Amino acid sequence: MSSRLACALLALIALGSSGCEELEYVDPATVELSVSSAASGKQLVRRCNYIPVLLGSTVRFSYHVEGDMVAHLEITRENIKVSFEDSSGWLGAFGAPSSLFAESFSLDDPEPPPGLAASLSSGCEPSSDWPDR
Helix, strand or coil, X not given: CHHHHHHHHHHHHHHHHHCCCCCXXXXXXXXXXXXXXXXXXXXXXXXXXXXXCCCCCEEEEEEEEECCXXXXXXXXXXXXXXXXXXXXXXXXXXXXXXXXXXXXXXEECCCCCCCEEEEEEECCCXXXXXXXX
């Protein structure tokens, strides 16, 4: 009886391991924040980040733009939001649903802070030192 049990266990192990031969991995979606000077076109911020896949996950980054201005990036599985502030306070925000960035997509800030241009786009490669807080 123990040899039958051993054979049955071996058969189960063989069947179980055969399903792992063709594992498929999904590359997580990414989003790039780009902020530049509207006058000169000089790139001030260009950062690529992963979009979280777990429900309830939130990724927050803050990037120095110029002077005392900071761009705050908040990414969840559902939404991506960029807001700008300086010592005088809040300067504006824009964003979009995260699902739009799973495919090729780009969104320009419709009302960027004065003198700047800002956009979010998909399909970037995070740097080797990610996360770059």
